[in-house]
Amino acid sequence: MSRSPKQVVLYLILAIMALGFIAPFYFMVVGAFQENPTNTPADMFPTGGWTLENFATINERINLPRSLMNSLVFTAGVLLGTLTFGLLAGYSLARLRWRGRNALFVIMLGVQMVPFQLLMIPLYVQVASYYQLGDTYAGMILPFLINTTAVFIFRQFFLGLPEEIFEAARIDGAGELRVLWSVAIPMVKPAIATVVLITFIGPWNEFLWPFLITKDADTQPLAVSLANFISNSARSEANPNGVILAGACALALPVVILFCLFQRHFRPSDLGAAVKG
């Protein structure tokens, strides 16, 4: 394609918008390491005033390793549940014929329409009072245990495999679990990468549910402890802006790094089909 004036305009639009999208990230990362994060455009490229003090301060206020650990356990629990049960459900929906399969698929489409927040009150009663799971990892993980979008993605990938390989394995006498484990799963490895990525960002970034269910600072994931810090005590710091940005970095960077490493698995074709069902 030739570099026509129209193409130049397109590149210009994309570049300006892309800058607008990442500028706040630049502000966040630079400000987190500044003694006094700037508010004037002239100082957007600081040459001095670098410090690690902001990270030390946020660590004193919210116990960073502990909060990160809680976020990690919460996220790992959801990943484990989604990878195990989501794979089983996706495979079953795509490749096995059983009564109720279509009904389940219709229900899954409906599930995506129910706003989670409506379920907040009953779930809170259920988990905190019936199951006594307040301030526990299990209580945090339970409502997110199996990511429905992930089930859609697995189903989509399993649907794309040729039926012959399954028939061949069955003729060789392999049971269904064996077919799933040794034939089907190795063939959908790209789907697993995509699912890990989209499932990871859910619990890692989730605020409302862990905020409701954890009162003890020792069990709060970083999103909750950072939000509490921002709304309660940040104002009393000597350099509140720098400390807030340092906390924001600590919460954002693990996901941003993971995303940049795995971004080729964040493909329109896979996710588009999954969302449409």
Next chain:
Amino acid sequence: MLTRILGKQPFGLALAVPYVVFLAVVMAYPLAYAVWISFFDYVFAAPGMDIDADFVGLANYQAALTDPRVLQSFGNIAIFLAINVPLTVVLSMILASALNAVTRWTAAFRVAFYVPYVTASVSLIGVWMLLFSQEGLVNTILGPLAPDPSWLVNEHLAMPSIALYVTWKQLGFYILLYLAALQAVPAERYESASTDGAGIIQRFWHVTVPGVRSTTLIVLILSIIIGANLFTEPYLLTNGGGPDGASSSPVLMIYQKGIQQGNPDVASAIGVILVIGVGLLSLLSTRLTKES
């Protein structure tokens, strides 16, 4: 016989059982329970205690709909949707089309657009709070044009600021959906439009827009659902729906009434009204995107 009842491969049911149980426990049951609570005089009971709740008909709905704070929150979310939904559809469609039409740096552009979507809202709210504060970078750049009172503490600008923030935060996901849809629009249609003398804007209007119609419906419905779920932003960015409730949302009301003030029954009624509203708006979207 068993095959007739359970289907050809009943083992499939066994594999799906954990997921079915999960949906029943964290979706179906709470959904039914929420509706039930909204018709009863319900209070949080101590663990193990069963208190008989009285059926009160529509009293909780009446309490919700006569509370000016609740009505204000529904008005706020209408403002939010009126800004966020059209902006989301237009920007994501244009940016996806632009991305689809260029060949270089596409991976870099895509990462830039997706990154706010994958990042925690709590982090990004921290950044926006500083950028849009009274003395913040945005006001410094605007100089004398800076609004007074500033964005997040201005009753007319607080909700639009949140709508702008959410548009920016979520846009990458919708760009992704449109990119998927654009891959399915046959190239011949663009070529035949070009032969007919259509310019870039005409091709966008007559080929792209109708070609991605079904995705536009999904983007409309998803952005309405996400908008109706608004909680973290008014809770944190505008400090609990401030100034004076100007940026409160129905979900913030559910939290305040249900958890903070101990009225889960009225809170559930607000939730049911919200879901009915989302359902109606989704129906309207289906109508709007139907081929005429």
